[in-house]
Amino acid sequence: MEKKINRKDFLKLASLLPTALALPPSLLQSTDPGYPNIIVLVFDAWSAVNNSLYDYPRQTTPNLDRLAEKAVVYYNHHAGGYFTTPGTASLLTGVLPWRHQLYSQNFKLQSKFKSDNLFGLFPEYFRLAYSHNALAQEIFLEMANDLDILKPREDLYYTFDPVAKLFRFDYDASSVSWIRTMETIEDGYANSIFLSRLWSTISRMREARLKEKYPLGLPKFGGTNSFLLEDSIDWLVENSGALDVPSLTYYHLLPPHKPYNTRREFHNRFLDDNFYPPQKPEHFMTYGISYQEHLEARRLYDEYVLFVDAEIKRLFDLLSSKGTLDKFWIILTSDHGELFERGIHAHGKPSMHRPLVNIPLLIFPPGQEHRIDVHQPTSSIDILPTLLSITGKKIPSWLEGIPLPPFNPAYQGDREIYVVDGQYSDIGQPYSNASIMLRQAEYKLIYHFGKKEDYAALPDQESVELFDLDADPEEMNNLADKQPELVKRMMQKILVKLKSEGVG
Amino acid sequence: MKSRLDLKSFFRLFLLAAFPIHLWSLLMIFRDVEFLSERTNMWDAVGISGYTLLIALIESLLAALILLGVISILPGKWAEGQRFSIISSLYMILAGASIVDMAFHAFSKARISQQYLHGLETYPSLTYGLIAGAVLLFCVLVTGLILRSKKVENLLTEFYDRIMLLSYLYLALDMVGIALVIVRNINAQL
Numbered sequence: 272m273e274k275k276i277n278r279k280d281f282l283k284l285a286s287l288l289p290t291a292l293a294l295p296p297s298l299l300q301s302t303d304p305g306y307p308n309i310i311v312l313v314f315d316a317w318s319a320v321n322n323s324l325y326d327y328p329r330q331t332t333p334n335l336d337r338l339a340e341k342a343v344v345y346y347n348h349h350a351g352g353y354f355t356t357p358g359t360a361s362l363l364t365g366v367l368p369w370r371h372q373l374y375s376q377n378f379k380l381q382s383k384f385k386s387d388n389l390f391g392l393f394p395e396y397f398r399l400a401y402s403h404n405a406l407a408q409e410i411f412l413e414m415a416n417d418l419d420i421l422k423p424r425e426d427l428y429y430t431f432d433p434v435a436k437l438f439r440f441d442y443d444a445s446s447v448s449w450i451r452t453m454e455t456i457e458d459g460y461a462n463s464i465f466l467s468r469l470w471s472t473i474s475r476m477r478e479a480r481l482k483e484k485y486p487l488g489l490p491k492f493g494g495t496n497s498f499l500l501e502d503s504i505d506w507l508v509e510n511s512g513a514l515d516v517p518s519l520t521y522y523h524l525l526p527p528h529k530p531y532n533t534r535r536e537f538h539n540r541f542l543d544d545n546f547y548p549p550q551k552p553e554h555f556m557t558y559g560i561s562y563q564e565h566l567e568a569r570r571l572y573d574e575y576v577l578f579v580d581a582e583i584k585r586l587f588d589l590l591s592s593k594g595t596l597d598k599f600w601i602i603l604t605s606d607h608g609e610l611f612e613r614g615i616h617a618h619g620k621p622s623m624h625r626p627l628v629n630i631p632l633l634i635f636p637p638g639q640e641h642r643i644d645v646h647q648p649t650s651s652i653d654i655l656p657t658l659l660s661i662t663g664k665k666i667p668s669w670l671e672g673i674p675l676p677p678f679n680p681a682y683q684g685d686r687e688i689y690v691v692d693g694q695y696s697d698i699g700q701p702y703s704n705a706s707i708m709l710r711q712a713e714y715k716l717i718y719h720f721g722k723k724e725d726y727a728a729l730p731d732q733e734s735v736e737l738f739d740l741d742a743d744p745e746e747m748n749n750l751a752d753k754q755p756e757l758v759k760r761m762m763q764k765i766l767v768k769l770k771s772e773g774v775g
Numbered sequence: 776m777k778s779r780l781d782l783k784s785f786f787r788l789f790l791l792a793a794f795p796i797h798l799w800s801l802l803m804i805f806r807d808v809e810f811l812s813e814r815t816n817m818w819d820a821v822g823i824s825g826y827t828l829l830i831a832l833i834e835s836l837l838a839a840l841i842l843l844g845v846i847s848i849l850p851g852k853w854a855e856g857q858r859f860s861i862i863s864s865l866y867m868i869l870a871g872a873s874i875v876d877m878a879f880h881a882f883s884k885a886r887i888s889q890q891y892l893h894g895l896e897t898y899p900s901l902t903y904g905l906i907a908g909a910v911l912l913f914c915v916l917v918t919g920l921i922l923r924s925k926k927v928e929n930l931l932t933e934f935y936d937r938i939m940l941l942s943y944l945y946l947a948l949d950m951v952g953i954a955l956v957i958v959r960n961i962n963a964q965l
Contacts, residue, residue: 377813434826438956440963444819448826451807452800459880462803462827464796464873466834 306395306517306662311602314579315355315404316528316618318608320626321576329541331576334584340642345632347648349688350607353621353628355406358606363389363410365655365670367691369772374694376406380413389655390417397516402523403492427506429489429497430474450493487532492525500526500582508589526579529617531571533578540577541570549745554622555728557614569611597637602654605630620725621692621706623717624746628690628708645676647684648710685712687764693774695724702774709765713741716761785843790939791863792838795870797945800831822959828952842866857921860928863935864917872910
């Protein structure tokens with residue numbers, strides 16, 4: 272049946288027209304555009320909220336603010352999950368956790384997505400993946416059949432893991448064992464009572480040589496897996512665009528993930544700057560962290576974002592001086608955000624508030640000379656279909672995501688956007704413990720339910736929060752009691768969705 | 776007095792060194808196994824335990840070598856039994872202090888919020904200093920007691936001999952650990 276366009280639909284489509292007009296004409300052609308090179312650059316735990324690009328009061332991204340003048344900038348972009356495993360899996364598969372089932376590292380990727388993913392859908396490409404983060408690396412391993420190069424994590428680490436090198440055929444178990452046995456720096460204990468202390472001392476001494484440059488210590492993953500972000504950026508530039516075949520590079524870099532070990536020139540940049548974000552009510556998932564502790568952690572994080580921003584600029588400068596910048600579509604985004612409020616720190620709890628789930632997304636089409644701002648809510652599951660669309664490929668029907676505006680003029684701004692966590696539920700069963708965020712237009716509803724783990728402190732085993740993000744971007748006023756009809760409608764949508772995905 | 780630091784002495788020191796190292800490693804293995812099996816599967820969890828035991832074995836050998844070196848530089852006028860008892864006691868005190876410190880971090884929930892914040896130590900350096908001072912004082916005290924009292928020396932030697940018996944069990948587990956590592960690496964290459 273042919274669907275007629277009503278007035279509301281017409282206005283939605285019309286709102287996209289100016290952004291579509293700003294794109295180079297060649298980029299709006301969806302048929303036979305050739306196979307352009309693609310770099311997907313993911314910075315871990317990078318919240319959109321803490322970027323001056325998105326109107327944060329601190330000038331955390333001065334370089335990105337300038338680079339964005341030639342990019343498509345997404346203001347309301349959402350991760351698929353609240354930490355690396357579900358967030359990255361959603362980005363790579365174009366579906367949400369209820370379908371790919373990688374709720375956490377304890378779960379297995381649903382077998383269909385071992386081949387149906389960003390790498391498997393681009394067989395004509397030379398596909399390279401790298402991650403500082405072991406959780407992302409584990410996902411790559413599941414998809415390794417469709418990767419031409421899966422660069423080992425430790426190749427770009429500053430530290431040395433002799434066990435993983437010696438037992439490279441059993442890499443995962445040997446490296447996990449090494450970390451559990453030797454690393455005391457992050458949590459103060461390890462499986463070894465003597466060697467671990469010796470190893471920590473050696474690691475500290477080795478890093479001390481770079482103390483001048485990194486006053487808080489080197490950037491690192493876990494306790495002693497330190498690395499230099501500069502090395503990773505250099506490697507990316509050296510290994511991009513040197514081939515005759517189109518390349519798809521997926522690069523998952525750890526900063527600004529904690530620990531927030533920024534570089535000397537950014538250290539203490541925001542100290543005593545009298546920036547006081549609003550104090551928010553404590554969440555039931557709280558760690559008990561005080562407002563003052565949040566302020567300190569946020570400052571360190573913001574200073575780390577400055578470092579990321581500087582390295583993004585350096586990446587663009589290097590590609591430009593190499594003459595290859597215009598040969599790539601560059602997608603700049605994150606796997607999830609980072610939160611410093613409500614007694615919760617970083618991304619350990621699925622509170623689903625904006626700093627945790629709103630992530631940056633910038634798309635740099637080659638040759639684009641204008642900035643395009645997209646304010647419609649979008650999701651990281653849309654990146655895969657967008658790449659398929661811009662390369663003229665067919666978009667499979669199993670994808671939950673859809674091509675992003677302005678590459679998709681039919682994109683509807685009131686589309687339902689979900690962020691999902693169900694890691695404390697049984698696979699194949701309806702969710703018994705879960706956190707669901709539904710964003711639709713300006714409204715956002717957060718629904719927590721269950722009684723295990725994070726949900727043990729839930730009064731009545733469920734909680735509903737409703738926010739009007741246009742009027743209340745800081746999510747200070749829960750409107751759930753004031754707008755029961757809207758809550759009912761949005762809850763109904765969530766319940767129907769859960770049912771249709773086999774988890775309700 | 777003539778020193779008799781032979782292979783037998785080394786093996787005694789090795790058995791002694793292996794005890795606290797393995798005690799803690801096994802405690803951590805049992806603590807981790809559920810998390811590790813949930814992370815991937817039980818075979819991986821067991822494999823990780825195998826590597827941990829292999830490292831514990833190497834750590835024990837290194838510790839025994841160091842103890843052998845230290846025992847050889849203790850004053851020659853002390854009897855061999857005294858030297859063994861002193862070095863064993865000092866080793867056990869250090870190992871005990873290390874285990875207590877790690878247990879504090881592993882099992883204490885009191886300051887968990889602090890662990891999430893960069894730059895905040897779980898306890899201040901003054902406390903570290905006091906603990907180190909207490910350990911040192913205890914070492915001196917025990918050394919003095921052993922040198923002055925044959926009864927204390929004999930009591931401790933008897934205690935360490937009993938401990939060493941348990942280490943045989945740990946060594947058997949190490950052999951299982953090595954076998955696991957070999958099997959996993961062969962499997963991974965097939």
